Amino acid sequence: MRPYFLGKLGMTVEIVSGxxxxxxxxxxxxxxxxxxxxxxxxxxxxLQYRYPxxxxxxxxQCRAGRIAPGTLWIWREAQPWLGFMxxxxxxxxxTRLRFVQQIALTLARDYQLDGIRSVAIASLCTPDERAGxxxxxxxxxxxxxLQVTLYE
Numbered sequence: 001m002r003p004y005f006l007g008k009l010g011m012t013v014e015i016v017s018g019x020x021x022x023x024x025x026x027x028x029x030x031x032x033x034x035x036x037x038x039x040x041x042x043x044x045x046x047l048q049y050r051y052p053x054x055x056x057x058x059x060x061q062c063r064a065g066r067i068a069p070g071t072l073w074i075w076r077e078a079q080p081w082l083g084f085m086x087x088x089x090x091x092x093x094x095t096r097l098r099f100v101q102q103i104a105l106t107l108a109r110d111y112q113l114d115g116i117r118s119v120a121i122a123s124l125c126t127p128d129e130r131a132g133x134x135x136x137x138x139x140x141x142x143x144x145x146l147q148v149t150l151y152e
Contacts, residue, residue, distance in 0.1 A: 013138055013148045020151045021046060023120035027074065029083030031124035034069045036062040037091035043122055051078050058084055070102030074114065087124050095125035097132050104140035111146050118147035 020028055020043060030043060036059035038048065048055050054075040061067045069089050075082040085103050087095045107119070119141075125133045130152065141148045 013142045013150065015134070015150045015152060017152055020120055020122040023080060023149065025118040025120035025147070025149060026080055027083045027116055027119040028080045028122065029072070029085050029119055030122040031087040031095060032058075032084045033088040033091045034062060034067055034071075034086050035090055036067075039091045047082065051075070051082060054078060054082050069096065070099040070106075072103045072107055080120070083119065083121075085121070085124060095129050095133060097129075097136060100124060100133050101136045101140070104137055108140045108144050108146075111144065116146065118149075120149040120151065122151045 020030070030047070032044070033039065036055070038044070054077070057075065058067070058073060061073065067073060067084075067086060069086050071084075071086045073084040073086065075084070085100075087099045087103070089096070107116075111119075121137065123130075134150065134152075137148070137150060
């Protein structure tokens with residue numbers, strides 16, 4: 001575990017390794033795509049198995065055109081809540097930093113309105129993209145009063 005403290009008003013952003021499914025955070029956020037296509041990822045396969053209704057509802061919203069890249073969509077009928085971070089347009093291809101930034105900005109602005117007290121963010125990208133994603137998340141989420149855990 002490597003905690004980082006950013007600013008006098010911000011909380012500690014903790015970077016950890018391990019299993020995000022073991023989090024005690026209120027929201028477990030993970031990267032997904034705007035077309036609701038399954039991704040080859042053990043975490044998402046497990047979540048799809050445990051919470052099929054969440055993925056079905058998310059897919060319905062995608063097909064209705066209500067989900068766009070750069071959106072954080074939250075399913076509150078799970079423990080922890082599931083946060084679909086739409087960081088890719090399709091199930092293949094890179095994580096887009098502009099989408100990560102848009103989500104981080106929205107979360108930083110609206111977390112209190114959404115009743116979010118803590119969030120664990122599973123790895124959103126490949127190791128090559130990690131530094132840019134981490135910098136964006138630290139920039140926006142390290143300045144607010146929200147407990148954030150980043151899994152790498």
